[in-house]
Amino acid sequence: MNPTLKQLAGEVRDGRDDQVAQPLAVRHDLLRQLDLWVARGWLRALDRAFVAFLVELQPQADPRVLLAAALTSHQLGHGHVCLDLEATLGAPDAALSLPPEGDEGRDVLLPSQLLHGVRLDAWREALAASPLVEVVDERPGDPEPSETATSPLVLCAQRLYLRRYWRHELEIALALRERLGRQAPLAADLAPRLAALFAQAPTEDGQRVTDWQKLACALAARGYFSLITGGPGTGKTTTVVRLLGLLQAPAVAAGQPLRIRLAAPTGKAAARLSESIGQQVRALPLAEDVLQAIPAEVTTLHRLLGSRPDTRHFRHHRDNPLALDVLVVDEASMIDLEMMASLLDALPPQARLILLGDKDQLASVEAGAVLGDLCRDAEEGWYSAETRAWLQRVSGETWQGLREGSAQAHPLAQQTVMLRHSRRFGASSGIGRLARLVNRQQAGDARALLDSPPADLFDLRL
Structure with missing residues (x-):
């Protein structure tokens, strides 16, 4: 019989006040936490399957490495080619778009709770020490990607990639540098x-x-x-x-x-x-x-x-x-x-x-x-x-x-x-000014413009 969400949540909530949350200290607890996130629709089954694949490759893998891998796969599903470790630790829930809109996140650890107390240098060290991860330099003169390296993850500075996407990014950079x-x-x-x-x-x-x-x-x-x-x-x-x-x-x-x-x-x-x-x-x-x-x-x-x-x-x-x-x-x-x-x-x-x-x-x-x-x-x-x-x-x-x-x-x-x-519209027109503010992500100024719109701008609020 499958455990309920509350049962799963109860099993992984221990140790929230510790420096490192319990699921990041015990591999089994982390996997249960990931199962809970999948059940809630926070992670894709694909993300969890990727972690299972890594456990097959490295049964003793550090839970922090497995979590980073799951989150890297999760970010791919949101259109991001890598996991920015620093941004993730700075504001975990916002960086990962979790919990999803409409989910209040009850009865489950949030990313911010799971990552509470995790330091950037310690996370990088855990990744760098793992045989699942290759550490590469990001200097402008990087050589072409290795054809023989097999580790599924690549760590470049504070960014963690699935190898295929790191290769694509490097290949594009090398090709454009040569053309320019x-x-x-x-x-x-x-x-x-x-x-x-x-x-x-x-x-x-x-x-x-x-x-x-x-x-x-x-x-x-x-x-x-x-x-x-x-x-x-x-x-x-x-x-x-x-x-x-x-x-x-x-x-x-x-x-x-x-x-x-x-x-x-x-x-x-x-x-x-x-x-x-x-x-x-x-x-x-x-x-x-x-x-x-x-x-x-x-x-x-x-x-x-x-x-x-x-x-x-x-x-x-x-x-x-x-x-x-x-x-x-x-x-x-x-x-x-x-x-x-x-x-x-x-x-x-x-x-x-x-x-x-x-x-x-x-x-x-x-x-x-x-x-x-x-x-x-x-x-x-x-x-x-x-x-x-x-x-x-x-x-x-x-x-x-x-x-x-x-x-x-x-x-x-x-x-x-x-x-x-x-x-279609001048830079000084209402829609031109609004478009410029939105594209520059100046939300406060955009709202102020809508609160006192010019004659050619209509704000229909539903």
């Missing part, structure tokens, strides 16, 4: 081509504003990896259409048209981009042969990479790369960590990759908010003096208010542009 370290060949007449494509200067409230679309095209033209992010109505699709024209026109003139592919994470996103590009390409001020060389067909990432039944692996990879020169991926905020690693692995070295999306929207279903992480510096700019001077030289654009950094400290920022002017 090279500059693509530039057309000698890049500046006049840019000027022709962006002949009409943008305005907002009757004032001339910085043409961030033009800057995005300039940066993407010089790199093998570029990020273009922006909110609704900022012109992401318009930008990419002009970028394709900017890249393809000199290639067609040289008799070597680029092999361009367009992709999106889902079929719906692919269909939407295909329709938008088909409508906008004809409006470009370019020769007919160039327009004909700009594709409008958009495919899904799975179809592009060649998904195979009954396996996570794709037909295209490092040893069988994609046959293309330029790849544009729309709605990139929906790309998860594993898909991004597979995509970079399948790209030929000389191909340009342009990611397009809203860093504040449409997070990936699987673990890893890749675009959001990559665009962390987008809001503040962080362009180096060299990048700023080059952009001003080829585009004629200037801007104010962004922070300046170095290419060494902010390498991604040198190939990232945030489109800042919405054609």
